[in-house]
Amino acid sequence: MENMLEVKNLSISFGGLRAVSEFDMNIGKGQLYGLIGPNGAGKTTIFNLLTGVYKPDEGIVKLDGQDITGKKTIDINKAGIARTFQNIRLFSQMSVLDNVKVGLHNHYHYNTLEGILRLPRYRKVEKEMNERAMELLKVFDLEKDAEYLASNLPYGQQRKLEIARALATDPKLLLLDEPAAGMNPNETKELMETISFVREHFNMTILLIEHDMKLVSGICEELTVLNFGKVLAQGPTAEVLNDPQVITAYLGE
Numbered sequence: 001m002e003n004m005l006e007v008k009n010l011s012i013s014f015g016g017l018r019a020v021s022e023f024d025m026n027i028g029k030g031q032l033y034g035l036i037g038p039n040g041a042g043k044t045t046i047f048n049l050l051t052g053v054y055k056p057d058e059g060i061v062k063l064d065g066q067d068i069t070g071k072k073t074i075d076i077n078k079a080g081i082a083r084t085f086q087n088i089r090l091f092s093q094m095s096v097l098d099n100v101k102v103g104l105h106n107h108y109h110y111n112t113l114e115g116i117l118r119l120p121r122y123r124k125v126e127k128e129m130n131e132r133a134m135e136l137l138k139v140f141d142l143e144k145d146a147e148y149l150a151s152n153l154p155y156g157q158q159r160k161l162e163i164a165r166a167l168a169t170d171p172k173l174l175l176l177d178e179p180a181a182g183m184n185p186n187e188t189k190e191l192m193e194t195i196s197f198v199r200e201h202f203n204m205t206i207l208l209i210e211h212d213m214k215l216v217s218g219i220c221e222e223l224t225v226l227n228f229g230k231v232l233a234q235g236p237t238a239e240v241l242n243d244p245q246v247i248t249a250y251l252g253e
């Protein structure tokens with residue numbers, strides 16, 4: 001299997017704290033991959049390194065063969081990585097539809113003057129964007145909520161909308177940071193179905209951070225377990241979760 005993501009020897013320190021150390025991870029195209037580990041292990045820091053929020057002290061990140069190490073967040077997004085956040089970050093005072101359209105701006109363009117004068121090209125692009133955004137909302141069963149304010153959606157739906165907005169940027173790799181955080185068991189079950197569906201429907205490669213072991217064992221094919229910024233175990237989900245070191249360091253806590 002060809003790799004979508006290749007991470008080699010990634011390290012970063014904050015002051016004296018080595019938050020991520022000599023971290024390696026390969027994710028095959030189309031894989032659903034989990035990153036787990038105790039609180040403070042460095043999982044979110046790895047997402048921040050992959051998305052250019054932090055620049056690594058050492059190491060290489062390649063997306064679909066392209067070196068993206070140390071690039072700016074916006075350029076990494078254009079290269080094909082989109083993410084969601086541990087605490088939902090929607091534009092709460094914008095409509096559901098407009099939240100998705102924000103994501104589409106990577107790919108649809110008109111200049112300001114065309115916009116102000118409402119020239120035909122502006123209207124054509126707007127129409128295409130509305131159609132594309134509605135298509136995405138349909139996938140998540142949110143099209144009937146298109147005109148609502150994002151903040152009026154129930155929590156589980158806001159999570160879905162955040163995923164829809166990330167997908168609107170047309171990524172190659174989707175990063176989900178604790179998508180099930182704060183969800184009840186029913187919402188989590190629905191979310192698992194949504195994530196599996198997104199993988200199939202968009203032929204997407206997905207990396208997720210998650211503490212909910214039911215979700216992790218239910219949908220992830222491979223895992224990396226992180227402990228104190230280092231890889232503790234890596235491989236097929238069932239093997240990793242039965243590894244005595246993993247049970248002691250993480251699952252047994």
Ligand SMILES: Nc1ncnc2c1ncn2[C@@H]1O[C@H](COP(=O)(O)OP(=O)(O)OP(=O)(O)O)[C@@H](O)[C@H]1O
Nearest residue numbers: 014015017019037038039040041042043044045046
């Ligand atoms: N910008 C920063 N400055 C200083 N220390 C930081 C910074 N970002 C993260 N850290 C530290 O790096 C370590 C790893 O944090 P990180 O948030 O990546 O852990 P995590 O595995 O995502 O934890 P959780 O499961 O609780 O979200 C922690 O000790 C944290 O305090």
